[in-house]
Amino acid sequence: MSEAREPRIVGFFCSWCTYTAADLAGVSRMKYAPNIRVIRVMCSGRIDPQFVLKAFACGADGVLIGGCHPGDCHYIEGNYKCLRRFRLLTRLLRDLGIEEGRCRLEWISAAEGDKVRTVVNDMAARLRALGPLDAPGRFRDWGKDLEELEHAMAGEGPGESSRAIEPARNE
Amino acid sequence: MGLAKGSPRTGFYICHCGTNIADTVDVDAVRRHAEELPGVVVSCDYKYMCSDPGQELIIQDIKEHRLERVVVAACSPLLHEATFRGAVERGGLNPFLFHMVNIREQDAWVHEDRAQATRKARDLIRAAIRRVAYHRPLERMRVGVNPNTLIIGGGIAGINAALNLSMAGKRVYLVEREPTIGGHMAKYDKTFPTLDCAACILTPKMSAVRDSRNIVLWTYSEVEKIDGYIGNFRVQVRRKPRYVDEETCVGCMQCVDACIYKDARFPSEFELGLKKRKPVYMPFPQAVPPVVAIDPKTCLHFKTGKCKEPCKEACARDSIRFDQREVVEEIEVGQIIVATGFQTFDPARLPQYGYGEFPNVYTSLEIERLVNASGPTGGQVLLRNGQVPQSVGILHCVGSRDENTNRWCSTVCCMTALKLAHLVKEHTGATVYSFYIDMRCTGKGYEEFYDRMMREGVQFVRGRVGEVRDWEMAPEEEGKLVLRVEDTLAGFVRRIPVDLVILAVGMEPRADAEAVQRMLHISRSNDGFFLERHPKLAPVETTTDGVYLAGCCQGPKDIPSAVAQGSAAAAHVLAMISKGHIELEPNTVAVLDDCSGCKTCIPLCPYHALTLNEESKKAQVNLALCKGCGTCAAACPSGSITQNLFEDEQIDAEIEETLAHV
Ligand code: FES
Numbered sequence: 001m002s003e004a005r006e007p008r009i010v011g012f013f014c015s016w017c018t019y020t021a022a023d024l025a026g027v028s029r030m031k032y033a034p035n036i037r038v039i040r041v042m043c044s045g046r047i048d049p050q051f052v053l054k055a056f057a058c059g060a061d062g063v064l065i066g067g068c069h070p071g072d073c074h075y076i077e078g079n080y081k082c083l084r085r086f087r088l089l090t091r092l093l094r095d096l097g098i099e100e101g102r103c104r105l106e107w108i109s110a111a112e113g114d115k116v117r118t119v120v121n122d123m124a125a126r127l128r129a130l131g132p133l134d135a136p137g138r139f140r141d142w143g144k145d146l147e148e149l150e151h152a153m154a155g156e157g158p159g160e161s162s163r164a165i166e167p168a169r170n171e
Numbered sequence: 172m173g174l175a176k177g178s179p180r181t182g183f184y185i186c187h188c189g190t191n192i193a194d195t196v197d198v199d200a201v202r203r204h205a206e207e208l209p210g211v212v213v214s215c216d217y218k219y220m221c222s223d224p225g226q227e228l229i230i231q232d233i234k235e236h237r238l239e240r241v242v243v244a245a246c247s248p249l250l251h252e253a254t255f256r257g258a259v260e261r262g263g264l265n266p267f268l269f270h271m272v273n274i275r276e277q278d279a280w281v282h283e284d285r286a287q288a289t290r291k292a293r294d295l296i297r298a299a300i301r302r303v304a305y306h307r308p309l310e311r312m313r314v315g316v317n318p319n320t321l322i323i324g325g326g327i328a329g330i331n332a333a334l335n336l337s338m339a340g341k342r343v344y345l346v347e348r349e350p351t352i353g354g355h356m357a358k359y360d361k362t363f364p365t366l367d368c369a370a371c372i373l374t375p376k377m378s379a380v381r382d383s384r385n386i387v388l389w390t391y392s393e394v395e396k397i398d399g400y401i402g403n404f405r406v407q408v409r410r411k412p413r414y415v416d417e418e419t420c421v422g423c424m425q426c427v428d429a430c431i432y433k434d435a436r437f438p439s440e441f442e443l444g445l446k447k448r449k450p451v452y453m454p455f456p457q458a459v460p461p462v463v464a465i466d467p468k469t470c471l472h473f474k475t476g477k478c479k480e481p482c483k484e485a486c487a488r489d490s491i492r493f494d495q496r497e498v499v500e501e502i503e504v505g506q507i508i509v510a511t512g513f514q515t516f517d518p519a520r521l522p523q524y525g526y527g528e529f530p531n532v533y534t535s536l537e538i539e540r541l542v543n544a545s546g547p548t549g550g551q552v553l554l555r556n557g558q559v560p561q562s563v564g565i566l567h568c569v570g571s572r573d574e575n576t577n578r579w580c581s582t583v584c585c586m587t588a589l590k591l592a593h594l595v596k597e598h599t600g601a602t603v604y605s606f607y608i609d610m611r612c613t614g615k616g617y618e619e620f621y622d623r624m625m626r627e628g629v630q631f632v633r634g635r636v637g638e639v640r641d642w643e644m645a646p647e648e649e650g651k652l653v654l655r656v657e658d659t660l661a662g663f664v665r666r667i668p669v670d671l672v673i674l675a676v677g678m679e680p681r682a683d684a685e686a687v688q689r690m691l692h693i694s695r696s697n698d699g700f701f702l703e704r705h706p707k708l709a710p711v712e713t714t715t716d717g718v719y720l721a722g723c724c725q726g727p728k729d730i731p732s733a734v735a736q737g738s739a740a741a742a743h744v745l746a747m748i749s750k751g752h753i754e755l756e757p758n759t760v761a762v763l764d765d766c767s768g769c770k771t772c773i774p775l776c777p778y779h780a781l782t783l784n785e786e787s788k789k790a791q792v793n794l795a796l797c798k799g800c801g802t803c804a805a806a807c808p809s810g811s812i813t814q815n816l817f818e819d820e821q822i823d824a825e826i827e828e829t830l831a832h833v
Binding site for chain 1: 801
């Protein structure tokens with residue numbers, strides 16, 4: 001993991017707006033950074049914070065969530081649910097030492113192909129500046145630390161060191 | 172990690188899309204990469220996967236190789252997912268044991284570096300092949316289509332669509348904001364290029380709407396809220412009070428004559444303020460419905476409460492209802508036609524043309540009223556001082572083809588300007604100058620009309636007028652409006668004095684287009700007009716199923732095009748009604764047995780599809796209400812809700828595999 005590699009971005013795009021905008025960027029032959037891999041969901045409300053954590057745990061350097069503008073969600077208010085979860089998630093990521101800017105939420109409507117381009121380019125540039133996240137590596141180190149701690153405390157088995165987080169709750 | 176049920180026999184297909192994909196993605200390398208992946212028993216590439224022979228490949232392989240899953244890497248699933256699902260189904264496999272990878276719109280077309288684009292394609296197809304292993308066979312749910320239709324907007328496009336549907340015996344709710352239907356066309360005098368009178372061809376259609384038993388006409392009403400989806404929309408319509416009983420009023424105008432105001436003194440909306448009306452008024456004589464309306468802003472009863480109400484007394488049918496309240500009607504319809512029309516460009520935004528500053532500068536729409544025999548001047552084109560103009564200048568492209576206002580060509584203003592040149596000449600005998608940038612006369616008989624105008628002696632000057640001023644620099648300019656223009660054919664700047672100026676104003680989206688867009692979940696193009704699903708092949712449909720566009724809300728067009736689009740929208744509606752049902756994507760949710768009954772999901776569902784089963788103490792889904800957003804699945808703390816086609820395992824597999832180092 002020593003050679004500088006290109007940042008890897010996982011995108012979770014809602015089908016109705018941001019995914020359609022990404023298609024529009026294609027149809028308009030706009031060019032943007034090839035660092036992103038998009039996973040399509042029907043609505044940004046489907047995006048479980050666990051997906052984001054999983055993406056980081058699997059080696060993503062950044063995660064981009066794309067949904068319809070407030071008021072435009074095809075399912076009325078899925079994007080508001082997404083926003084609430086995103087706020088909680090941001091706090092959690094901070095606690096985990098994952099820099100701000102690695103996880104980003106953007107409202108991109110079906111007509112804003114250009115915004116897909118600028119956001120992806122901007123994100124790729126920022127992640128390049130931040131350098132690799134290497135969460136798997138970090139987790140490994142944490143696991144070791146924890147094990148040592150546990151040994152020292154003469155506890156029983158190794159705990160669920162990598163078990164991440166309770167899903168965000170909504171009220 | 173690892174698959175729950177071993178790797179199913181998977182067929183992988185990658186499309187060159189001619190050279191669209193193959194130019195940027197090394198198709199063969201991707202195919203070879205797929206070949207190595209667990210479960211893949213067929214990996215092949217083809218020039219055009221969506222073509223018949225391409226689909227045939229899949230169908231044959233399913234049979235020959237006993238495929239259990241299929242993955243196609245090609246264009247966007249939004250374009251061809253349905254095509255390939257169809258092929259998979261014809262091969263004898265459940266169509267949902269399939270996944271599509273977008274390597275055109277979101278890869279080949281947006282990247283330049285071939286190595287990078289190929290790498291991205293490999294990541295994406297790996298993810299899809301892992302994901303599809305977790306797919307299961309699904310059934311589409313069928314729901315009925317409500318045969319009633321809502322049409323928003325009663326201009327010529329909406330009227331025509333309504334009549335088409337009514338002819339087929341279908342019920343239509345036609346909702347119009349103004350007190351009468353007719354739209355812009357009702358204001359026009361003659362129509363180009365045939366010069367037949369607009370009222371003569373429009374008003375019979377308006378009456379047909381009134382007489383149709385299948386059309387429920389709600390004027391002075393606005394659609395307020397729309398819920399639901401194709402086949403089953405729920406709509407709220409706010410009906411504003413007109414303070415007159417529509418059922419009993421016959422439009423005899425006794426009340427108008429009796430009004431306490433002896434003279435009409437408030438600007439008439441229909442006549443663009445060129446004529447006055449009373450607080451109780453009929454928009455114009457052939458209004459449909461032929462019912463008066465009372466404007467509470469000017470009516471003495473509402474302003475002071477002290478009117479003697481002679482209108483009430485005069486009405487033999489007791490139709491005046493000062494206590495009328497606003498009502499909100501709730502209706503259910505299967506499909507919706509949007510025909511909300513356009514607004515004309517406001518030339519006050521271009522102060523150099525002096526609109527609002529010089530009284531003898533008019534818009535083309537105002538002149539339509541002036542040349543109209545039933546208009547404010549009885550068909551006379553006069554200056555504000557009552558004299559007949561000797562010379563008239565008509566400016567094309569006002570608020571069109573202009574970086575500073577609207578960039579698009581409004582398509583009809585050249586013809587409108589030519590038509591008005593003819594009518595003004597006919598009515599006044601004035602010398603008419605026409606200032607154009609390019610003459611755009613593209614319809615049937617339009618160019619011939621232009622020829623005719625040249626023969627009739629209209630003076631054509633090629634150039635955009637710089638300004639309209641009243642400074643005189645020569646005796647012949649005295650008391651005139653002077654147009655300063657660069658004559659681009661003659662090659663010098665001219666000053667042309669005229670008595671009357673007509674600004675051929677362009678068309679633009681209505682000011683509330685954004686609100687309508689949001690209400691219907693449709694899109695708008697950069698110019699602000701509503702966006703059709705496809706610029707060539709689906710010019711009437713929108714991105715929301717069951718919602719269609721007709722007329723100028725989709726873009727500037729002339730009357731025949733608006734009429735054609737209205738009929739086309741009606742044809743779409745009828746097709747769906749006669750099919751009788753729609754098939755829903757099976758991406759609904761299911762509650763698993765380990766639901767703990769925590770009720771987290773229940774308030775989250777915007778459609779109230781989730782409830783608590785009192786007996787089992789578990790959540791339950793009403794599939795008829797679930798639209799498949801998956802918000803509940805994301806929120807369930809115990810992971811006990813799954814969304815078909817977007818199950819946790821499927822998305823997890825995509826995440827893992829897309830990031831796997833290879
Ligand atoms: S559909 Fe786009 S955010 Fe809900």
